[in-house]
Amino acid sequence: MNNSKIKTPMPSQDPxxxxxxxxxxxxxxxxxxxxxxAERCLNCKNKPCVSGxxxxxxxxxxxxxxxxxxxxxxxEIITSTNSLPAVCGRVCPQETQCEGRxxxxxxxxxxxxxxxxxxxxxxxxxxxxxEKNNVSSAKESNKDKRVAVxxxxxxxxxxxxxxxxxxxxxxVFESLHKEGGVLVYGIPEFRLPKxxxxxxxxxxxxxxxxxxxxxxxxxxxxxxxxxxQGYQAVFIGTGAGLPRFMNIEGENxxxxxxxxxxxxxxxxxxxxxxEYDTPIKKHKKVAVVGGGNVAMDxxxxxxxxxxxxxxxxRRGRDEMPARAEEIQHAEEEGIVFHLLNNPVRILGDDKNExxxxxxxxxxxxxxxxxxxxxxxxxxxxxxxxDVDAVIMALGTRLNNLIxxxxxxxxxxxxxxxxxxxxxxxxxxxxxxxxxxAVTGAATVIKAMGAGKKGAAxxxxxxxx
Amino acid sequence: MHKVVYKRQxxxxxxWMELEAxxxxxxxxxxxxxxFRVDEYGERVPLTMAGSNKExxxxxxxxxxxxRSTSLLSQVEEGESIADITGPxxxxxxMEGLKRxxxxxxxxxxxxxxxxxxxxxxxxxxxxxxxxxxxxxxxxLEDEFKAAVDNFYLMTDDGTKGEKGFTTDxxxxxxxxxxxxxxxxxxGPPVMMKFVCKVTEPYGxxxxxxxxxxxxxxxxxxxxCRVSVGGxxxxxxxxxxxxxxxxxxxxxxxxxxxYYMAEEQEERDHVCRLTGGVRHYE
Numbered sequence: 225m226n227n228s229k230i231k232t233p234m235p236s237q238d239p240x241x242x243x244x245x246x247x248x249x250x251x252x253x254x255x256x257x258x259x260x261x262a263e264r265c266l267n268c269k270n271k272p273c274v275s276g277x278x279x280x281x282x283x284x285x286x287x288x289x290x291x292x293x294x295x296x297x298x299x300e301i302i303t304s305t306n307s308l309p310a311v312c313g314r315v316c317p318q319e320t321q322c323e324g325r326x327x328x329x330x331x332x333x334x335x336x337x338x339x340x341x342x343x344x345x346x347x348x349x350x351x352x353x354x355e356k357n358n359v360s361s362a363k364e365s366n367k368d369k370r371v372a373v374x375x376x377x378x379x380x381x382x383x384x385x386x387x388x389x390x391x392x393x394x395x396v397f398e399s400l401h402k403e404g405g406v407l408v409y410g411i412p413e414f415r416l417p418k419x420x421x422x423x424x425x426x427x428x429x430x431x432x433x434x435x436x437x438x439x440x441x442x443x444x445x446x447x448x449x450x451x452x453q454g455y456q457a458v459f460i461g462t463g464a465g466l467p468r469f470m471n472i473e474g475e476n477x478x479x480x481x482x483x484x485x486x487x488x489x490x491x492x493x494x495x496x497x498x499e500y501d502t503p504i505k506k507h508k509k510v511a512v513v514g515g516g517n518v519a520m521d522x523x524x525x526x527x528x529x530x531x532x533x534x535x536x537x538r539r540g541r542d543e544m545p546a547r548a549e550e551i552q553h554a555e556e557e558g559i560v561f562h563l564l565n566n567p568v569r570i571l572g573d574d575k576n577e578x579x580x581x582x583x584x585x586x587x588x589x590x591x592x593x594x595x596x597x598x599x600x601x602x603x604x605x606x607x608x609x610d611v612d613a614v615i616m617a618l619g620t621r622l623n624n625l626i627x628x629x630x631x632x633x634x635x636x637x638x639x640x641x642x643x644x645x646x647x648x649x650x651x652x653x654x655x656x657x658x659x660x661a662v663t664g665a666a667t668v669i670k671a672m673g674a675g676k677k678g679a680a681x682x683x684x685x686x687x688x
Numbered sequence: 689m690h691k692v693v694y695k696r697q698x699x700x701x702x703x704w705m706e707l708e709a710x711x712x713x714x715x716x717x718x719x720x721x722x723x724f725r726v727d728e729y730g731e732r733v734p735l736t737m738a739g740s741n742k743e744x745x746x747x748x749x750x751x752x753x754x755x756r757s758t759s760l761l762s763q764v765e766e767g768e769s770i771a772d773i774t775g776p777x778x779x780x781x782x783m784e785g786l787k788r789x790x791x792x793x794x795x796x797x798x799x800x801x802x803x804x805x806x807x808x809x810x811x812x813x814x815x816x817x818x819x820x821x822x823x824x825x826x827x828x829l830e831d832e833f834k835a836a837v838d839n840f841y842l843m844t845d846d847g848t849k850g851e852k853g854f855t856t857d858x859x860x861x862x863x864x865x866x867x868x869x870x871x872x873x874x875x876g877p878p879v880m881m882k883f884v885c886k887v888t889e890p891y892g893x894x895x896x897x898x899x900x901x902x903x904x905x906x907x908x909x910x911x912x913c914r915v916s917v918g919g920x921x922x923x924x925x926x927x928x929x930x931x932x933x934x935x936x937x938x939x940x941x942x943x944x945x946x947y948y949m950a951e952e953q954e955e956r957d958h959v960c961r962l963t964g965g966v967r968h969y970e
Contacts, residue, residue, distance in 0.1 A: 469914075502904075
């Protein structure tokens with residue numbers, strides 16, 4: 225038993241070194257650190273952590289195996305419910321999920337569940353030469369049933385992973401030239417190395433999942449074509465879609481980006497590497513508008529590209545939707561926060577290029593529908609910041625491409641695809657959906673949970 | 689991988705290429721575009737299709753080797769392959785209810801105007817085609833246009849072939865001579881399209897412009913291709929690429945499209961020193 229009130233510290237790159245490279249920030253536990261941290265777990269009977277996990281990883285069980293140094297067995301326990309542990313261990317908001325419910329968190333820091341999950345997944349990747357096929361739930365009768373999964377982000381990968389384990393014939397369609405969705409175009413290398421994503425996708429390929437890239441469902445093929453081609457069920461996990469802008473003056477000036485565009489240039493297209501052709505500007509001073517994880521990612525990328533980076537967010541620090549760890553990392557790396565400030569307009573020069581951003585100071589009023597205190601502008605407090613680029617990280621709205629080209633697919637009141645919460649079935653029989661395409665921008669793990677529910681829904685539908 | 693099945697050089701820097709892309713060919717319609725990527729290190733580049741063949745599973749593109757990626761593409765030979773082709777993207781040209789149309793193409797834009805003009809003509813619309821080029825040696829598709837439209841008007845800036853003058857001069861002359869157009873469709877450099885719209889506006893003739901904007905994914909995700917149309921922000925990839933040209937904020941579009949010129953130049957010079965400008969294909 226380890227009675228320390230704090231987590232075993234995570235070794236990481238020095239902030240002033242890492243803010244100019246794209247290598248991973250957190251370096252991972254050694255075996256000794258992992259065992260020591262695992263010994264902090266009380267192995268509670270009622271397992272509050274498990275109920276906090278969207279995919280119900282059997283947390284105390286795998287941690288017990290870590291204390292016994294049976295790392296491969298720990299891995300098998302995790303992967304019985306979570307197909308992407310190396311990803312989740314890095315990007316899940318554990319503080320609001322498993323760790324948020326940890327009993328050790330009442331008097332001190334919770335057990336570092338995420339860090340341990342990451343350790344186990346990385347240990348497995350480094351020590352295991354061949355993947356074992358988890359075929360325990362595979363049914364012979366499913367092998368002639370074909371399922372199409374649209375989108376290879378977290379929802380699609382989780383859905384495909386469960387379906388292949390059940391024995392189905394699974395094909396994933398990806399619109400981009402590389403699989404992984406937001407895991408490759410959105411989340412930066414320094415938070416989630418791309419070879420880890422590639423490894424997880426290779427695992428799925430080894431199990432028999434087929435991937436077809438460069439096919440846009442709704443354009444290259446539509447949902448009806450998929451049924452015509454013999455697919456008996458379709459899962460839509462197309463992600464969040466179109467970036468939101470503020471609709472303020474100057475937003476179409478040259479040098480104003482959506483976070484999606486800025487991050488895609490860097491992460492998917494690898495514009496930061498010399499040998500890749502996609503261009504990127506080396507900005508001097510950048511304003512990033514927003515307070516979520518995407519804003520932190522964009523800011524930290526811009527910093528690594530050599531810019532002086534300023535986050536502009538209309539609410540206060542406590543209201544920021546980004547994970548505490550991401551905000552802390554951004555601060556350590558020298559990113560400046562302008563809290564309770566809201567952009568009013570963006571001003572350009574005679575070449576239509578960004579010159580400055582005008583903001584207004586805000587104060588917090590009564591709580592709004594989200595339960596957070598509503599920011600109210602302070603009249604007459606406008607001021608400008610000189611910048612040569614503005615990155616808008618304000619969330620996304622649904623891309624209508626699939627709904628518009630598919631009969632009988634209704635939308636929910638948030639503009640997402642309408643589903644039955646029980647089984648993720650859409651209003652059209654045989655079609656299921658999950659992830660940001662349903663909920664709007666959320667987290668990797670929630671999308672994975674939805675992918676798994678969709679897989680269960682499809683299994684029930686095809687076996688009824 | 690997408691194999692080049694046919695390649696023809698049209699002028700010193702214009703190329704006609706037919707590539708295998710069965711998914712795209714099965715659905716492609718005039719006015720739509722593809723995104724190509726030459727190899728693992730390549731950019732994603734949007735290009736309006738010049739045609740497609742469903743039976744052969746191929747698409748035809750006509751392009752000018754001006755930038756980094758189009759130069760690389762122009763070096764790919766018959767039998768060799770490029771990494772990616774995605775599509776068809778964007779909305780097809782709307783043809784319903786049109787009786788007579790003038791299509792105005794400028795430079796490379798003529799290649800992109802060709803399938804639109806031919807498609808309209810095949811659908812029974814009377815098509816007048818005004819094609820403008822800088823000079824005689826840059827002229828492409830003259831015979832193809834003559835065969836595909838009702839009236840073909842060739843213009844060169846320097847008068848080396850056809851009539852001397854700009855496409856806008858010819859368009860205005862045609863309108864002034866009393867030809868009644870339901871619509872003008874223009875494809876070409878943004879500056880030319882801007883002036884085509886200025887010509888037609890006083891006559892109240894609806895003018896559709898096919899925009900080429902910078903973009904990455906082509907499905908609405910990046911927002912890089914946004915353009916202001918009638919004060920509203922639209923995405924060229926999913927809402928376009930064709931818009932009411934009289935409502936387009938041309939100056940912002942022109943500035944946005946020119947944004948990476950310096951980087952592009954640097955990239956070209958950079959590679960020239962290292963490898964002589966040639967990258968090997970997988």
